[in-house]
Amino acid sequence: MPWFIQTKSERDARKKASDEMWIKCSKCNAHVFKQDFINNLNVCPKCGWHGRITASERIGLIIDIGTFKELNETISPADPLSFVDGKGPYPAQVEAARKKTALNESVVTGAGKINGIQVAIAVMDFRFLGGSLGSGTGEKILAAANYAYEHKIPYIIFSASGGARMHEGVLSLMQMAKTCAGISRLNEKKIPFISVLTDPTTGGVSASYAMVGDVNIAEPGALVGFAGRRVIESTIKQKLPDTFQTSEFVLEHGFIDMVTPRKELKETLYRILSFYNR
């Protein structure tokens, strides 16, 4: 066989190796060396598009090494409604999410330091059932708020969620009130609450804790909004522009304080926290 003809298996092997080494940016379609993308914190080196990162990657990025102490890591979803949908029973979907992520819920909570400043944090992980807000999620976010309240330390929530978790019905809706009640107590005690909105922050999460930070910060290009784009388009019978419901859109309309690239996030959080004078 001539040297320039490949068998199918050779072709597949080459393609696989190439897939492992290169990725295509979802925004600019540029082929990017995968290691460069990872080294750049899952941000496209060509166009600056911010890909999603996991909760543990986020914690590694923000919290000083060796200072993170996780809280309530065993809390996991129950099945209060015995819910079964088109994809099957809810517990099976939870099990699949746990296997995929090695997490028990859609949020990781705990305490740690940012350049030496002690904070309580909650970091949502979109891979776990779309980062949806369920009872376990709400409980962990409230418990971390209560930790901040008791220790009088600032609280930071990193949101990444499509909204309330339908599989737990109204109990999920109630998590919006539950988490906000925790934030309300921080206000009463004058404890700072910073909300970081990452891709995506929509529905019941944007309509609860994510939008009521003393300071709201969003990552560039994140989807941030209340109602789904398709729902709005069918209501107003108009195509919406691509820039609709982005970080930049909500900045322009006055609902967030700044859009901060991932690389500068830790320093920005530190700077805002360092002004706290109590």
Added chain:
Amino acid sequence: MEQLDFEKPIAEMEKAVEKLKHVSTDAKGDLSAQLHELELKLLERKKEVYQNLTSWQTVQVARHPKRPILSDYIQFIFKDFTELHGDRCFGDDQALIGGFAMLGKEKVMVIGHNKGKNVEENIKRNFGMPRPEGYRKALRLMKLAEKYNVPIVTLVDTSGAFPGLDGEERGQAEAIARNLTEMAAIEVPILTVITGEGGSGGALGIAVADAVLMLEHSIYSVISPEGCAGILWRDASFASTAAEALKITAKSLLDLGVIDEIIPEPIGGAHTDPAQTAENVKEAILKNIKKFAALSSTKLTNKRFEKFSAMGKFNK
């Protein structure tokens, strides 16, 4: 009157009763015993149907075009209603209104979703789907009630907050989120009655209350059954399946600890007797106002915090 599918047998019996009444007045023969028997049967049948509504049938009753709306409750039970307008930022949302009123001998601030009775009213009131300025007005009125030291009564009846471009621009999410946060700390009693549709965040935005009451055939849901079916079944025609799965009826929600009390409706549903429905609502609210009026503001807000802290079911 508009009939729902499952109401048709009842309507037919009602016709038969009417017919018999005419016959009994026309004819000399005494049919009153027969008439009486048929009327009893009709009542039994109504009870049976309405006690065994499926979730999907309950959705239809909750959305019934003749179901009493805010203006009915204002007419029947909220005397001296003094409407207060505007959010002081952008506008006056007609989909969510409020003002001072007398409920029996109690001074209250009543706030509620404002559906209409006909197309014209509904267009003006955006079918009871508020925009951000509605929620901001509601919060302004709640703060005013706090200053005046009068309890807050909210009546929930909305398919949801309005999903529109202007709402997004003016911060629909922020407006609801702000209400959830601020309501947790309001220092007067807050009582909520879900009278029809409790549609997701649009309902919750005025429903962080010390007591949440639900009319017997109203619904309260994280998402509309149609919306849920579209996402989780990828087919909106599974709405009745989704309605069942989401556990949106008053009885289910009482079992789940989301609501505190069910207010009974007249046999045959609220739409058959709006005045009686309003009386039942009034009685339930007054009873609950008494329960919370005696608490100090600290006790009240602590209790509210504990109530919502306990919401949800998970594994430790």
